[in-house]
Amino acid sequence: MYTLYYVPGACSLATQVVIRELGQDISLINKNEVNDFSDINPVGTVPVLVDNGFKIREGAAVMLYLLNKHPNRFLPEDSMARTKATQDIMFANATMHPAYSRLFFIAGNMSDGEAKDQIFQSAALAINQLWAVVNDQLNEQPFLGGSNYSAADIMLTVYSRWGEHFPVDIHFGANVEKMLASIQELPSFRMAVAAEH
Numbered sequence: 290m291y292t293l294y295y296v297p298g299a300c301s302l303a304t305q306v307v308i309r310e311l312g313q314d315i316s317l318i319n320k321n322e323v324n325d326f327s328d329i330n331p332v333g334t335v336p337v338l339v340d341n342g343f344k345i346r347e348g349a350a351v352m353l354y355l356l357n358k359h360p361n362r363f364l365p366e367d368s369m370a371r372t373k374a375t376q377d378i379m380f381a382n383a384t385m386h387p388a389y390s391r392l393f394f395i396a397g398n399m400s401d402g403e404a405k406d407q408i409f410q411s412a413a414l415a416i417n418q419l420w421a422v423v424n425d426q427l428n429e430q431p432f433l434g435g436s437n438y439s440a441a442d443i444m445l446t447v448y449s450r451w452g453e454h455f456p457v458d459i460h461f462g463a464n465v466e467k468m469l470a471s472i473q474e475l476p477s478f479r480m481a482v483a484a485e486h
């Protein structure tokens with residue numbers, strides 16, 4: 290049984306979906322209900338996964354730990370396919386996620402006004418450029434994972450839901466929209482959303 294520290298709707302949702310895809314049991318703890326979360330993670334972020342007392346933080350490390358531990362098609366055996374899957378996970382975690390994180394930072398740290406509006410627009414432009422890259426990749430295949438969805442598709446889908454909380458126009462592109470809709474229809478995704486509170 291895994292323990293996953295989460296914040297509703299945060300990147301930890303992707304971790305939860307993947308744990309469900311792997312058929313593993315999970316106990317969820319809402320970070321906001323923990324008295325001193327710095328004991329759990331001094332950095333203050335979710336996800337944090339605990340496996341039999343072994344604590345792991347950083348979303349990509351958590352994802353790779355899970356995918357290395359349980360047999361699955363998300364992390365193929367073939368070296369090139371495995372590297373491509375890792376690249377996609379890192380793109381999601383280390384490129385797309387930080388691009389979205391700017392929106393949270395701006396909202397929490399700038400006073401309302403023209404400068405804030407402009408910075409929001411610049412941040413949205415950077416996000417849209419990344420979605421355009423993903424959309425191009427999906428000209429050839431329905432998912433980043435190819436004909437089947439991957440961990441990276443799940444991660445990107447979780448992040449895609451953040452834009453609606455800010456005064457920005459995010460353009461996914463038709464291919465990305467199709468991919469996002471397919472992922473959000475997965476039973477694992479629906480169950481993960483329902484399990485958070």
Ligand SMILES: N[C@@H](CCC(=O)N[C@@H](CS)C(=O)NCC(=O)O)C(=O)O
Pocket residue numbers: 296299300301320333334335336346347348349382390
């Ligand atoms: N590099 C970290 C970033 C994680 C991160 O930014 N998590 C956000 C949620 S998506 C967080 O925990 N923010 C603090 C909070 O929501 O209380 C990772 O990949 O785990």
